[in-house]
Amino acid sequence: GENVEQHPSTLSVQEGDSAVIKCTYSDSASNYFPWYKQELGKRPQLIIDIRSNVGEKKDQRIAVTLNKTAKHFSLHITETQPEDSAVYFCASSSGNTGKLIFGQGTTLQVKP
Amino acid sequence: GAGVSQTPSNKVTEKGKYVELRCDPISGHTALYWYRQSLGQGPEFLIYFQGTGAADDSGLPNDRFFAVRPEGSVSTLKIQRTERGDSAVYLCASSPKAGVGNNEQFFGPGTRLTVL
Numbered sequence: 757g758e759n760v761e762q763h764p765s766t767l768s769v770q771e772g773d774s775a776v777i778k779c780t781y782s783d784s785a786s787n788y789f790p791w792y793k794q795e796l797g798k799r800p801q802l803i804i805d806i807r808s809n810v811g812e813k814k815d816q817r818i819a820v821t822l823n824k825t826a827k828h829f830s831l832h833i834t835e836t837q838p839e840d841s842a843v844y845f846c847a848s849s850s851g852n853t854g855k856l857i858f859g860q861g862t863t864l865q866v867k868p
Numbered sequence: 869g870a871g872v873s874q875t876p877s878n879k880v881t882e883k884g885k886y887v888e889l890r891c892d893p894i895s896g897h898t899a900l901y902w903y904r905q906s907l908g909q910g911p912e913f914l915i916y917f918q919g920t921g922a923a924d925d926s927g928l929p930n931d932r933f934f935a936v937r938p939e940g941s942v943s944t945l946k947i948q949r950t951e952r953g954d955s956a957v958y959l960c961a962s963s964p965k966a967g968v969g970n971n972e973q974f975f976g977p978g979t980r981l982t983v984l
Binding site for chain 1 (some may be wrong): 897898901903908909910911912913916923924926959963971972973974975976977978
């Protein structure tokens with residue numbers, strides 16, 4: 757069935773460093789790839805998304821890249837800040853339902 | 869404007885009891901999704917509504933789970949004969965419409981269900 761693998765499960769960086777989270781999806785029909793940030797006890801919040809007709813998208817300190825051939829997509833956060841500390845989830849969707857298949861999550865800790 | 873809301877925020881019940889969880893989507897959003905999130909895991913898809921009909925219920929784990937959206941707005945997730953393994957946070961999300969070009973989903977705060 758559809759599956760999304762996410763790595764690493766935990767990531768610790770120093771403030772100001774970059775952080776990279778990687779995901780691999782199994783369904784070649786996937787065409788939408790959002791990234792969500794979830795703080796403890798809070799709802800998931802969309803931070804950036806990319807569609808299958810685009811290879812890269814950037815929004816200030818956050819960027820996402822997509823390699824459709826390899827079925828990989830990655831989240832890049834530059835100049836990390838302590839407030840970036842949270843759990844990050846990648847997801848993919850395909851078809852007409854829009855249902856999201858989520859990765860297992862990455863706990864990012866940014867140390868001041 | 870108002871986001872997705874869910875009630876109750878917390879529900880504690882005993883094994884074997886029946887529970888109902890409510891979701892109020894963003895006004896005008898026709899697509900509504902239910903997900904379940906266990907501790908330390910990503911959300912898992914349960915069911916999707918487009919308007920009033922359940923267009924995809926492939927994620928419901930068994931026939932104890934059922935959901936309705938009778939007027940195409942508010943949705944209720946119903947769980948019969950609850951089991952301890954049903955304990956999780958149940959998340960609702962809505963989207964202007966499903967399909968290509970408009971997939972962003974806005975999540976509610978979730979209902980934390982605990983089955984004792």
